[in-house]
Amino acid sequence: ITKSPVVTTYYRAIFGTAGGCKDSVVATVTVAPAPTIAPITAPTAICVGGSLNPTAPTVTSNSATINSQSWQMETGVASNTYNDITFPHTVVIGDNGKRIRYRVTTTCTDYYSNLVAVTVNALPTATINNVAGGAICVNSTYTMDATATNGTVAWTHNGTGSFANATLEDAVYTPGAGDAGNTVTLTMTVTSNTTPACTPAATATYDLVINAL
Numbered sequence: 001i002t003k004s005p006v007v008t009t010y011y012r013a014i015f016g017t018a019g020g021c022k023d024s025v026v027a028t029v030t031v032a033p034a035p036t037i038a039p040i041t042a043p044t045a046i047c048v049g050g051s052l053n054p055t056a057p058t059v060t061s062n063s064a065t066i067n068s069q070s071w072q073m074e075t076g077v078a079s080n081t082y083n084d085i086t087f088p089h090t091v092v093i094g095d096n097g098k099r100i101r102y103r104v105t106t107t108c109t110d111y112y113s114n115l116v117a118v119t120v121n122a123l124p125t126a127t128i129n130n131v132a133g134g135a136i137c138v139n140s141t142y143t144m145d146a147t148a149t150n151g152t153v154a155w156t157h158n159g160t161g162s163f164a165n166a167t168l169e170d171a172v173y174t175p176g177a178g179d180a181g182n183t184v185t186l187t188m189t190v191t192s193n194t195t196p197a198c199t200p201a202a203t204a205t206y207d208l209v210i211n212a213l
Contacts, residue, residue: 035104036060037113043100045119046091047198053088057102057113068105073118074098096120121194124151126202128188135209138180142173142208144188151190151202159184159210173208180212 038057046052059069072082073089077097085100095118102113129145136142144155146169155166160176161184173186186206192198 032106032108033062033064035062035064035066035106035111037102037104037111040100040102040113040116042116043118045121045194045196047121047192047194047196048091048093048123050091050120051088052091052095052118054100059102059104065107066104067107070103070105071100072103072112073100091118091120093120093122096122121192121196121198122150123198124190124192124202125149126188126190126204128204128206130206132207133209134206135211136175137211138175138177138213140175142175144169144171144173144186144206146170146188146204148188148190148202150194150198151192154189154191156187156189157184175210179210182210184208184210 037059040054040057043052043054054071056069056071059066070084071087073085073095075081075083082101084103089095097117097119099115099117101115104111125148127147129147134142141164146153148169153167153169153171155163155171155173157163157173159173159182160178161174162176164172164174169188171188173184175184184207186208188204190202192201
């Protein structure tokens with residue numbers, strides 16, 4: 001029997017025989033009330049390694065017996081399966097896109113809030129792929145082979161020369177006259193371009209020998 005709304009209802013079953021005898025029994029069915037869970041909102045984007053700690057929603061029992069309350073997170077993005085999770089939770093990049101919900105367990109069944117997705121921003125990375133020990137003559141140029149992710153690139157150096165396209169991964173360094181006979185350190189810095197920005201910035205360095213003519 002499916003019954004709504006929340007009321008106590010009495011049902012009488014009447015039994016009869018071919019000989020005209022009758023009897024009846026009364027059954028009482030009480031529909032348990034459902035608690036109300038306030039809507040939850042999506043957490044603010046957070047960087048890898050940050051602490052996710054949403055505020056629990058307001059739960060109104062509506063006279064239901066509440067046995068437990070808990071947060072749940074998806075086991076995988078779009079998996080639609082959930083496990084209980086304790087907050088605060090230190091996020092990893094694999095948490096990006098997972099959904100969370102709030103569960104309320106009553107004597108009868110479980111009730112759930114709406115679903116919201118978690119946004120996790122990756123940290124910037126900087127990698128230089130050039131083989132170590134590079135060397136050029138002072139009248140040559142040197143092209144970097146680098147990889148940057150999750151941020152914007154800026155090349156700097158401690159020499160007297162200059163970079164062409166210092167905001168590109170594969171920037172080109174032209175030595176200055178004062179670099180001859182020295183080792184110049186070339187540094188790529190990758191600064192987060194997400195909101196919020198993730199810190200620290202990533203850096204990678206490369207030592208380039210500049211030979212005199």
